[in-house]
Amino acid sequence: MCYFDQQLWSCGWWKWGRFREQCPKEYRTGETCGLKLIYRTNTEGALCKNCDAIQKKQRRVAKMTEDIKRWRCEGNRRATIEKTEREIGELNHQIQKIWADHELRKNSISY
Template sequence: MCFYNQKRFACGDWSWTNFAHRCHYEYRTGETCGMKLVNVTDYENTQCRLCEKIETKFRRRDAEVERLNRWRREGGTLVASMDRSQRLIMELDREIGKLQIEREDKRSALG
């Protein structure tokens, strides 16, 4: 039962930060007992790294969808570019899905 500081992000995720102090159960010098308890929680106004990545991928996907729709509206003749854009949108969807699964796994796991 050693105490660590915790950082809580605006998105609800959290992470361990600095070691605060040892409990009295560990007698070896420089060792911790392995159990982590929260000493102080610092609240951040920013989102965690995973949420920022997901938002970035969503913005990029929205830009590609808008570009593809504009090309279709204007009757563009850039078929190769349209195909590339569709493949990029599908790839971004897969990456977003993987990141969301990673975020949910992290939220459900204990640190």
């Protein structure tokens, strides 16, 4: 039952911070017992790294979608459209993976 700081973002993402206090169960200097308890929670106003990455990828997908609409009106860009559609699929897959990792971490007790 050693105490650590915790950083908490508004989206629910969190991470352990610095070691703060040793519990009475651990007698060795500089060692921890392995059970982490929260000493203090520091809330962050900014986005977590995962939310930031998701937003960047979503903006890129939106731009690519607008480009595809424009290219379809212009014509003679079938290869470019197909390549961009594949990239959009890859980005959507990456967004889903990041979001799944985000939810797993947000709902886990120890990471």
